[in-house]
Amino acid sequence: RWSALASLSSPSDFGPPAEGGPPVPMDLSQSKQPRPPSEAEQQKPPIGKRGRQVKPRQTTEPKISPLERVNQFPGHTLSAKAGKLFCKCCKDELSLIKGSVRTHVQSKAHAANMQKYHERTASNGEAKAFIEEHFLANPNESGGTVSIDNKLYRYRMVECFLKNGVPLEKIDGMRTMLEYAGKHTLTDSHNLKSFIPKIEAQARAATCTRRHRRAILEHLLRRHHSSR
Ligand SMILES: [Zn+2]
Structure with missing residues (x-):
């Protein structure tokens, strides 16, 4: 049975064979699951394509009235004050970029x-x-x-x-x-x-x-x- 398994799985799924015995499979559930990241790793910004942007954001703040965004996302406690857009429930100033506002109002924290x-x-x-x-x-x-x-x-x-x-x-x-x-x-x-x-x-x-x-x-x- 082990030989059939061994031909299906990669050799890394198995520990070193016990002396004189058949190869002993490692705990498969453990070997398949990625290791949870350590605290230090969690604090590091992610690397790669989806990670930290090397170049600053290209989209510039659109020249529109914040009131326009307030009306585009009704019922989200957005407000316009002194030419700026705020989220009252999050007590935060928001960007006027539509995508950013959408991301904000769809976030779990905002909800x-x-x-x-x-x-x-x-x-x-x-x-x-x-x-x-x-x-x-x-x-x-x-x-x-x-x-x-x-x-x-x-x-x-x-x-x-x-x-x-x-x-x-x-x-x-x-x-x-x-x-x-x-x-x-x-x-x-x-x-x-x-x-x-x-x-x-x-x-x-x-x-x-x-x-x-x-x-x-x-x-x-x-x-x-x-x-x-
Ligand atoms: Zn909010």
Whole structure:
């Protein structure tokens, strides 16, 4: 049987024959499969025809309005700003070359970012409506005079701290930087605590996503266990 196999396969499929015995086939599945590339190899740019371009790209940026691309690829969160084309969900500037835009909108990363973007937008809309409603019902509560986007920023900040199990008091030391980065004002952690019941109520509301609810639930459970 081995001799029949040997005539079909190349000799490299076989290991050296055991002394006095018939040739021993190597693990075929192993010998046929290419070795997975090592980390160093993965970091190297690929070589050959399809690899790194030696010459810079020949296609030049077409002289068209970015708005044209926005209209050519509707529903992809593309936007035109200051003569440039941006992908809002990827937070990236795109080339105006049609093929590049097509490649971008067909990429897996873009699809994943777009899904997150839509979830976030929908959930921001819900949270804003919820916050607005709360402050209308409680006009004397502190923090009611800032813009709705600012309220949402505070709300999301508190939510983020809760979700990650970081004590809210830590905000006080980080406030300057958080306000600078977020381009919205915060208030001290004592005042921000008033957002906790809102976040909990919003989490209980049927409209919020399952993932969001689970995270809040976990936080509540943790608090429940630590208070016992
Ligand atoms: Zn994108």
